[in-house]
Amino acid sequence: MSDDHSNEWYYNVKTGKVEPYQGSKSADRLGPYNSPEEAARALDKVQERNESWDNDPKWDDD
Template identity: 85%
Template sequence: MSDDHSNEWYYNVKTGKVEPYEGDKASERLGPYSSPEKAARALEKVQERNEAWDNDPKWNDD
């Protein structure tokens, strides 16, 4: 495993900001993402995935 984290970006859910690998603790962040732009869309991606899972009959436990 490589120790190069130069292309890792995270979305900090506490601050609402994108940060590099050397940021806040892991429990406060989503990622890694391959670019700051992708990290900035982290909450949108979470919402998209939640909606997809909510509408997937394989995951419907009602």
């Protein structure tokens, strides 16, 4: 695994801000993402995945 984290971006769920690798503790972050713009959409991506899984018959546990 590479030690170069220069292209890693994270979304901090506590602050609502995008951070580089050297940011807050990992328990408060989503990522890594390849760009600050992609990290800023982290919650949108979570929602999209949740909706996809909710409608996937393989994940129907009702």
